[in-house]
Amino acid sequence: MPDIYDDLLCGPGGSPGRDVVDQINENTEEIGKKENDLGLPAEDGSILTSDITGVRRWVKIGTIEATFLDLVDTPPTYSGFRFAKLMVNADEDGVSYDTTQYETWLGVPSANDTVLTSDVVGNRNWRSVFFKDQFITESLGSTDAFKPVTLNLNGKLDPSFMEFQGFTYIADWTPTPSNEYPNPVGFDPGSFWVLQIPESFEEITHNGEIVTHNGETLYYITNADGTYTFQTGDLAGQTARNGDYLLLGKARWGLLKSGIDPNLYYRLDGSTAIT
DSSP states (O other): OHHHHHHHOOOOTTTHHHHHHHHHHHHHHHHHHOSSSSOSSTTTEEEEEOTTEEEEOEEHHHHOOOOOGGGSSOOOOOTOOOOOEEEEETTTSSSESSSSOOOOOOOOOOSSSSEEEEEETTTTTEEEEOOOGBBBOOOOOOGTTTBBOOOTTTTOOOOSSOOOOOOEEEEEEBBTTTTOOOOOOTTTTTTEEEHHHOOOOBOOOEEEOOOOOOOOOOOOOOOSOEEEEEEEEGGTTOOEOOOEEEEEEEEEEEEEEEOOGGGGOOOSSSSBOOO
């Protein structure tokens, strides 16, 4: 019995069977190019998608897994463009990276009250700043240490910022061993008293009466040259003379020499020195 395949292969005369086989082979090659059985999509509204290599799959409409880089008018990569900005390209048909004006990695600032600043060419950096509500117009003492200062409503620097507000004359003062310094309470730094040094062994008076102690009259203790040497306190060991200034400082007393020596000044006619 003739082989049916042979008859199909050769056929009457040989050629028709070969045509059929060739067609089957061609169809088989085409089938090989098709996907394996994808079956039905898992959800309604799905479409068949393909990548450029021919791999196809079902994807639900509205959930296509594409990225910004997949668009035809966007840059192809993110690599090398950290913190870069996008701008419309020169042809105005897409976007590209601005490679001249994007920040280098600055990280986070190292302190509070820090702002990002820039110069006119785009160099940026973190800088510490003081905000308007941090400035003070007057000092309340050590609690205001290191705060920024601004002028007051009069456009002037408030006197509270200075160690003292200039020199203010209070009164004459005569030091004695039992009371060498005036009471500083209520007086600002910069207040001063003009020293009145009596002659040696002058009696101490108070309200016009001679002061005594244990029945004995008290005398000013002065040096033979009419000066007074402080025995205690900030000025212990320092010698003052008549007309010197006892100056109240921020934390201590000071002695300011008057600098006037009458023997150096002459009368207007040049005759004799003023004594």
